[in-house]
Amino acid sequence: MITIDDVARKAGVSIATVSRVLNNLENVSEKTKMKVWKAIEELNYKPKILASALARHKKKFKVGICESDRLIKMEKENISPEFYSVILTFLEKIGEEYGIEFCKTKLLTPIECDGYILVGGDTTKETVKYYKDIKKPFLLLDHYIPGEKVNCIVTNGYDGAYYATNYLIKKGFRRIFHIHGPLNSYGFKGRFEGYTTAMHQANLLPKYYEYDDVKDNMEDVIEFMIKKDGIPEAIFASNDITAMRVIRELKKRNFKIPEDVSIIGFDDILSAKEFEPPLTTLKVFKDEMGSLTAKRMYELLIGHDTHPVMISLFTKFIKRKSSI
């Protein structure tokens, strides 16, 4: 029989750490949690705590994780796989404890489920109407549409971006540019507004450029930026993937990071720490985002506190070497 010792050995962590992960306690890094869950899966370990939790919540629910074609394309092309895959890992683990089974399905043509989690920024007003008409619980993960009253779990992009921009201003920078994803995404829009508000308050001119992971080429964006507005002292990018590509393009042009240009990302994806130079970024607590999503979905499924709420997670500024 597989025991907790086997899991600890395989994951290369202490038994206490495995126990902390199983009990969803604080002070365990996302990376460690991922290792532990991977070991549990590979060993097919069935911890008692999960078994008893499952017994408590006898009813089994089936919940669809609804992804847009755009997101599926990104996953296939391995463009931005980390962010959502980490969130969904924790969503599934915590959901399991509440008797929820998940299955992946398409945003616009979902299979029949007891509830739906609409992932990412591609959900439109029309999509929301479609799900409202189904009359099953649903919530938006990492997105919100102003004017709609729907359950959603988002990151407080405004607060994080405002903090990062002010950080750069306090360092004495004046030419701080912003490279952002499509602004129909609530996440990118909040960060955009946090950046522009901080710039306006400091009497600095905001300069921003759209970069769409799926359609655009970073080389073109950087070339356009330099031709039009010159070289900035710092760039705040609206996610880590964008920040990494900005750094690559600037390095190609022989700029030194952070000596010539300071760069700040957003998300703190797993590879942000290993990047060269390691990324200064706003950490999104993806584990807790997944966990809170699972718990909120459970409440909706059992009919507790069902009036729509927005749950917005604050980020944490992580200083690394891509910025001074």
Place this chain on the structure above:
Amino acid sequence: MITIDDVARKAGVSIATVSRVLNNLENVSEKTKMKVWKAIEELNYKPKILASALARHKKKFKVGICESDRLIKMEKENISPEFYSVILTFLEKIGEEYGIEFCKTKLLTPIECDGYILVGGDTTKETVKYYKDIKKPFLLLDHYIPGEKVNCIVTNGYDGAYYATNYLIKKGFRRIFHIHGPLNSYGFKGRFEGYTTAMHQANLLPKYYEYDDVKDNMEDVIEFMIKKDGIPEAIFASNDITAMRVIRELKKRNFKIPEDVSIIGFDDILSAKEFEPPLTTLKVFKDEMGSLTAKRMYELLIGHDTHPVMISLFTKFIKRKSSI
């Protein structure tokens, strides 16, 4: 022995309704829930479900409900007792199920507890720092301070006010005034911004007047408003108490509501429906606000998903006779 039948009889509701309340299920009005809890308390009924829930969460926590001197003064003078007392009733009932005991204490000089709930809009940056230094879990109820990363449960005032203002604009009104509470309160500020944004978008001039429940006299505010800007076609007030006082003052001056002036409030306190004329308002789900606060506090106490989040409840527009 007291049974569920006794509770149902005393509360004047069906047994099924008592059961729905005990299980915190949807489709029970706040008023009915209040009646049921009152009957339970008066009969000292100990439902099995609560007993088993208590057994499950053996650990007993003591949580302080921290009120400002201003709020205590308002309660004593019976100025705005309904809103928070309803929230706190549900907070205590649901908290009990999680093994939480509550005690009232003062915001600036709290007694020692395992966690703290800071009630209302009087919490300042300095107060937040004081509670951070205590290093015990705390959360802000019905308030948030921009730039602070703290757990908080708020109402989406922006969304509600934006909706109400647009409702009045669509009715053909142009002279829509706003009477609001002190803007250091996050709740009033969000409503203020929802109102001004809707007015600006419609190319209408926002006209607003501060009214502080504790310090100001509504007679003076209305007199000043009429002298300065004349009679509006509609007034959006930032809570129901304010709306009721506006109506009283306008009636004294022989204006007919809603024929001469349409009035919209915010909160849907228990007396809003019985007022003459019954108030059109934005309903805040105070029961769910209390319940979500209790659950979030429990998570913080046991160390689950502890990074700060804002939980923001959407409101619902309720059309009654104080507006066309």
